[in-house]
Amino acid sequence: MNTIWARTLLFAGIGLLPAIAGNQVLLHNLNSSDGVPTLLASGSNGQLYVVSTLTSNTLQRQVSRVVALDLNGTHLATFDLAQLEYPAAAVSDPQGNLIVVGQDPSNQGIAVKLDPQLQSAAVVISLPAAIHAVTADPAGNIYLTGSTWQSTFPITAGAYQSQPPASNPYGNAAYAFLTEISAQGKVIYSTYFGSDSTACVGGSFCMGKFGVTSGAAIALDGSGAVIVAGTTTATGLPTTPGAYEPTCVCGYNLGYPPQTAGFVAKFHLGAAQQLAWSTFLNASTAMPTLTVNGMALDSAGNVVVGGSAPPGLPATSGAFQLPVAGSNANGSAYLLKLNSAGTAPVWSTYLGGPSSAVQAVFVDAQDRVVFNGQVQVQQVQRSFVARATGDGSTLEDFYPGPEMTAEGVTLTGAGPALAMVSTGGFASAAQIGALWIEGAAPGPSLLNITNSASGLYASTVASVELVTLYGVGIGPPTPLAGQVQNNVYTSNLGGYQVLFDGVPAPLLYVDSGQINAVIPAIAEPDTVRIQLVTPTGTVEGPSMTLAHIPVPGIFQNSQTGLAAALNQDGSVNSSADPASGGSTVSVFVTAFSGNSFGDGAVIPMGIFNATIPVYVFDLYRSLPVSFAGDAPGMVHGVMQINFVLPDPLPSGNLFTFYVQIGGPSGLIVQGQIAVAQ
DSSP states (O other): OOHHHHHHHHHSOOOOSOOBOSEEEEEEEOOGGGOEEEEEEEOTTSOEEEEEEEEOTTTSSEEEEEEEEOTTOOEEEEEEETTOSEEEEEEEOTTSOEEEEEEOTTSOEEEEEEOTTSSOEEEEEEESSEEEEEEEOTTOOEEEEEEEOOTTSOOOTTOSOOOOOOEETTEEOBEEEEEEEOTTSOEEEEEEEOOSOOOEESGGGGTTOOOBEEEEEEEEOTTSOEEEEEEEOOTTOOOOTTOSSOSOOOBEETTSOOBOEEEEEEEOTTSSSOEEEEEEEOOOSSSOOOEEEEEEEOTTSOEEEEEEEOTTSOOOTTOSOOOOTTOOTTOEEEEEEEOTTSSSEEEEEEESSSSOEEEEEEEOTTSOEEEEEEEEETTEEEEEEEEEOTTSSOEEEEEEEEESEETTEEOOOSOSEEEEOTTSOEEEEOTTSEEEEEEEEEOOEEEEEEETTTOOBOSEEOTTOEEEEEEESSSOSSOEEOOEETTEEOSOBTTBEEEETTEEOOEEEEETTEEEEEOOOOOOOSEEEEEEEETTEEEEEEEEEEOSSOOOEEOBOTTTSSBOEEOTTSOBOBTTBOBOTTOEEEEEEESOOSOOOOTTBBOOSSOOBOSSOEEEEOSSOBOOEEEEEEOTTSBTTEEEEEEEOOSSOOSSSEEEEEEEESSTTSOEEEEEEEBOO
């Protein structure tokens, strides 16, 4: 085995996206039995509400669960909403009630109100629509937006637009809507906002093509005016004189996905001139696709929107990022601040590369923009939460989340669930079950814990597993490699330690953004608490489930994106040096082999077979394993597995294999290597 190559691959610091932070952000693990986190809302009483989806054993369908937490992540209360199958947005009103909107099992849009203590809930309105966003005013009145194609949608007398969407046997239009209801659920004002017309090129392909408009975000300004933002393909969507973009660069073209534009519209409900202003947001490139996902207002009433746009969206002078070379119709994450009259951008900027997007947008008390989403840099896509100055010139804080894909598994890290908390900071929940809560003081931020091999977020860990902690300021500014004393890796590097239930872990690498450690062989309770000891104090980490069987992960080659594998001749497996059918390849896995060498021990040269079952197979058969055991020269917790490839090989230049450790109940992990045909 090429030991020098393997040690470098497994233990060197792995560069991530740049992380910059002011206040401390701490990581908490949500209870997996509460479902998949989807939404966050912050209560006026200081509570944090997590809205998750889970499958009901009694109803045999998806329901929503609301969990109230304090700002230390402590569980306070739970309430299940059987009538809400697909939650879309949530807000807390000034009275402390929580309003959650989405779709019921019959695909009707509903708004549900819960009391602050989560003791009762009631549906306040049901609409023939998809409800996407909600806000509330000081009196507790509720404002909704989304999309509807129904002529039965309730429209009030004197509404701005009462004509319903058109349809024919081949399709139908869809309109955005704006609906105000009282705290008791009475409709006060309701209007359509849309147009049937669209641009289309493609002959018979255009039959049934109508304008589709959908509200994605809603907010109230200081005067009580309502601002709605979203995405459209409707060329006839109303705009006002002097609008920043009076025409829509949007529509349909045979062989291409719909070309969408953004829109922002401001309404004075019940006034003689109800539509104060309306504008499109366009990208001026060929085949543009611009989306609006989030929106917020600053103290002057300027409108900040975020989403995804191709490079044709102008980035203003002084923006912290200009369009990225190589960006395409898939779009890059963007922010744009529109002036309060809707006539011109105050500033606009990009973030990251292609296939990136901003999801949610807030403005804090200092007029800074807090936002989240997914960003791609150097072919790696990660979730993030960030904070920009109010003038758009500086990215003040950037908190990178988990990698969005690993071993073929798609993750959602610090995703669209974002809220501002009562301390002035933010909270963000991930579909993988992680929760970030920002404190009010500076300090090291622990953001992510992964299996070191797979890169997957680790909410469940096992003894002797190699893990990687990511964050900001969690280690020394100058990287330190692991130190071996008496053939054992030490548990203290530069005054930094990682404790699992108080037991120090062997450390393999530390720097300001990353720590690689080996979980010590501790007693196996149901959960284990993580603490990070630094020269300036202790950082409390999350409690994690401790598995009683190995939690394996296949080490990856960051240069190839494949498994870190050696061919039979000892060369590194890659597309330029693939393995042949019938040959033996070696892969490396983090998992307990069944042998006990002591925490942090370096495995001596020799053959140390695993004492627990190890299986390798592909989609068709089991593959012969010629050796499985502790990897000589590596730290205890790294297994080497040699297996024989089938001959002939399945078609293709990549061979997918699976590893299972610990018998039939063991977890199965997937890897790929390059093969020659």
